[in-house]
Amino acid sequence: MAKLREGFTTGTAAAAAAKAGVLFLGAGLRPEQVDVPLPAGGRLAIPIARYEIEGAGVRVTVVKDGGDDPDVTHRAEIQSLVALNPGLRDGEIVLEGGKGVGRVTLPGLPIPPGEPAINPAPRAQIADACREALEEAGKKGGVRVLVEAPEGERLAQKTLNPRLGIVGGISILGTRGTVKPFSHASYLATIESGLDVARAAGLTHAILSTGGRSERMAREDLPHLPELACVQFADFFAPALEAAAKRGFTRITLAVFFGKLAKQAQGLANTHARTAPLDLAALAAICAEAGLPPEAVARVAAANTALAAQDVILASPAGRACLQAVAAHAMTCARKFAGPGPALEYRVYSQDGKRLLIMQGDSA
Numbered sequence: 001m002a003k004l005r006e007g008f009t010t011g012t013a014a015a016a017a018a019k020a021g022v023l024f025l026g027a028g029l030r031p032e033q034v035d036v037p038l039p040a041g042g043r044l045a046i047p048i049a050r051y052e053i054e055g056a057g058v059r060v061t062v063v064k065d066g067g068d069d070p071d072v073t074h075r076a077e078i079q080s081l082v083a084l085n086p087g088l089r090d091g092e093i094v095l096e097g098g099k100g101v102g103r104v105t106l107p108g109l110p111i112p113p114g115e116p117a118i119n120p121a122p123r124a125q126i127a128d129a130c131r132e133a134l135e136e137a138g139k140k141g142g143v144r145v146l147v148e149a150p151e152g153e154r155l156a157q158k159t160l161n162p163r164l165g166i167v168g169g170i171s172i173l174g175t176r177g178t179v180k181p182f183s184h185a186s187y188l189a190t191i192e193s194g195l196d197v198a199r200a201a202g203l204t205h206a207i208l209s210t211g212g213r214s215e216r217m218a219r220e221d222l223p224h225l226p227e228l229a230c231v232q233f234a235d236f237f238a239p240a241l242e243a244a245a246k247r248g249f250t251r252i253t254l255a256v257f258f259g260k261l262a263k264q265a266q267g268l269a270n271t272h273a274r275t276a277p278l279d280l281a282a283l284a285a286i287c288a289e290a291g292l293p294p295e296a297v298a299r300v301a302a303a304n305t306a307l308a309a310q311d312v313i314l315a316s317p318a319g320r321a322c323l324q325a326v327a328a329h330a331m332t333c334a335r336k337f338a339g340p341g342p343a344l345e346y347r348v349y350s351q352d353g354k355r356l357l358i359m360q361g362d363s364a
Contacts (some may be wrong), residue, residue: 007067008044009174009186011122012036013078014147016046017060019129021082021145024051024058026137036129038177049077057083057144066179071186072158073149073170080126081146088142091134093127095145100152101172106165108200109193109292117161117171125177147172160190162198163227187234192243194231199247201228206244208233209255217349218255235276238269241337251346252338254330258323258356259306261348265329269337278306283326290325292320296360307351320357323348327359335361 015036023029031065033047049061059081081098088094097103097116104111110120119125130143136331149155151168156162161171173186198206206294207222207230209215217232233240246254256264262283263271270276284292284301292300296316303309327346334344 005067007065007069007074007179008046009122009179010064010073010076010078010149010170010172010176011119011125011174012038012044012046012177013062013064014080014118014122014145014172015126015129016048016083017062017078017080018126018143018145018147019133020048020051021058021060021080022084022130022133022139022143023137024060025082025084026139029137034129036177037125037132039125039174040176040178042177044178054081055079055083069179071179072155074156076152076170077150078172079148079150081145081148082130084139084141085144086141088144089138090142091131092142093130093145094142095123095126095147097169097172098146100149100155101147101168102152102156102161102166102169104166106197106200108197109164109166113165116147117166117169118152119171119173119175120173121175121177125174146191160194160232163230164190164193176287188236188239191231191233191236191240195243195247195249198228198231199249200264201226203229204249205251205253206231206249207253207255208244210234210257210260213353214255214257214349217353217355218253219346219356220349222253235270235272236338237264237271237334241334242339245338245341248343251343251345253347255347255349257349257351258310258326261326261330261346262306263311265326265334267333267336280309283309286325286329287313287318287322290321292316292322293318310350313354323357324359327357328334331359331361 015282016034020034033045034044049063052059061077061079064073064078069305102117104113156170207218209232266279268276280301284297289296299312300309313319346359349359
């Protein structure tokens with residue numbers, strides 16, 4: 001298999017644009033790429049797309065590259081409008097967010113309400129990059145940087161920013177500075193941010209859903225819980241439960257479809273299809289123990305998808321007992337990841353929107 005290509009974060013894009021802007025204004029340079037420090041250590045050369053003079057400053061654009069793990073900001077333009085200000089202290093960097101960069105409105109995130117959604121690591125990275133450029137240019141004073149993303153408001157609608165109370169655009173992120181293919185670090189950070197916001201709002205019951213559809217079904221079942229209680233955890237079974245327990249949630253509802261339930265019953269910490277295929281033989285064995293007839297057990301073991309296996313199970317008189325057995329296995333695994341604290345609950349749905357099962361589990 002070919003080696004997967006790493007990309008870089010929105011924070012690294014903004015830092016590169018800011019550094020290039022300082023070099024342009026301070027030394028008359030127009031580099032086609034700039035070398036920037038990374039929050040996790042090391043450096044990375046970032047291509048510059050264009051320079052545009054605006055008044056006494058310059059707007060520098062970098063096209064964000066997600067590598068072989070692209071997200072919604074892949075190929076988005078990240079811009080830094082840079083101005084040198086000798087009235088600032090030497091090395092002082094004043095950072096602001098403009099068009100397309102979200103603004104925080106709720107507590108619980110690393111940035112307080114009212115501030116632009118530029119996380120601490122990229123803030124430091126942008127400042128370090130600007131100071132490097134000042135030193136290279138031999139300039140005193142400070143720098144003002146306005147970070148913008150022209151398509152940020154549109155792109156943010158495809159993220160969980162509105163749920164987190166970040167309005168008006170995307171977040172400028174990146175604790176590493178690079179995007180490691182299939183590391184899903186940004187998604188894990190989103191899960192943790194959602195849980196932080198829910199706890200800051202005083203919530204103690206979280207709905208962890210595998211996606212938007214299962215979330216909607218769970219919210220119909222639990223209308224008393226606000227949207228803030230809902231966090232989509234996708235394939236991150238163990239990390240999401242560990243994070244919720246660590247933050248002191250006393251009750252956790254897992255809203256899933258049958259396919260994810262079956263994978264969770266295998267005890268998989270991450271249920272992504274790329275690394276964790278469904279073990280149909282194991283599923284068939286659970287169903288056999290629950291009373292599924294041998295012919296149906298064989299069909300489950302030979303099924304080509306989880307949906308096909310589900311159809312076989314539900315068509316049998318032993319179907320409900322099989323669902324309960326699979327959910328019981330998943331509950332045991334969920335308890336292992338969540339620890340003894342929170343009460344756990346499973347709500348299992350079919351693809352056509354029917355609730356198949358509710359299983360309660362008290363705190364251990």
